[in-house]
Amino acid sequence: MDFELIVPYIPNLRRYARALVGDRDGADDLVQDTLERAVRKFHLWRPGDLRAWLFSIMHNVFVNQLKARKIAPSVEIDEEMIAAHMPTVTSTDVMDLDRALLRLAPEQREVVLLVALEDMTYADVSHALGIPIGTVMSRLSRGRERLRRAMEGENPRGELRAVQ
């Protein structure tokens, strides 16, 4: 059992978790839970793509956290909550990206981020999230489009925008 094999992927897991969850502490909790679970299940890892395996574990942990409401679903997050969770963000641009990401449905956010941050192929994402490739493609295109609209300031759902 080579736990040290997992260590090189910690930075990748943290980067993805930060983008997925939004705040640093919540993201690192997600990483920590993922690592613990990976260690418990390491004997089940079959050769090959350790990265995909770790991301699939993170996906399961994330989904469980969503269910347990440890992370509130994005649509219900209000502006104060987001602002409170991101005290370090200064640039308006970045703020817009973070906020726009959190507005995506979690399942779209996962696909968009795995492709953008990890350069995963459709097949990789399908493997990591346990969904068919067709679903990967539709979530990706919807997620990207929604993100684009949110960042360009279109506000189809008529939400209030924070005034700086």
Place this chain on the structure above:
Amino acid sequence: MTTDDRKYAEQTAQIKRRFDPVMTEPIPARMYLKSPPWIDYARAAVVFGAGIAIGLAMPDFKQTAPLTASAAQLPIRAARAHVVYSPEVRHPVEVDAKEHDHLVKWLSKRLDYPLKVPVLSTEGFELLGGRLLPGGEGQPVAQFMYQDASGKRLTLYVSRSKKGEPVTAFRFAREGSVSVFYWIDNDCGYALSGELDKPALARVASLVYRQLQS
């Protein structure tokens, strides 16, 4: 790359710019101790519970089948070939990466298998080129060589697997100072060798595996 990927290239770049800095943030001690408590716990659990808890609850625990003789030879041959050719200054490869198409065509023809040459630049290694070697039973074997900016070299050794030879898991071996990750799929045996530490080599090996699968 699809049309969609091009259309959203700027969005992707923006997401990367925003979150890439997390990669180089110091890893919290709770995750990255030399021997984190969860590792100790896991080791202890495995040692004490292996016979009872795991054995009963997880029949899947059994490791893959023992290696055949030729599979056991794979990392040894690969490591030796690495030791012989990787220090070469003037002639590390027979065919230079500049002649990429020729290199792939030639070695694919000799191995009678359509070879793929992994791209490892995301891990900092560029292809230098490749050469043809004799395998254990005189069969042709391909060796691809990579180098990073510091001059450190990796070699990927590719040999056709025999008919009916069982596929093997990702395995690790050390031959002298050379670390080797190797595995055998339905068509070929692959061994990635280098004088890197195990986690760093595992990362590259995982990338190689991923590219060869897709």
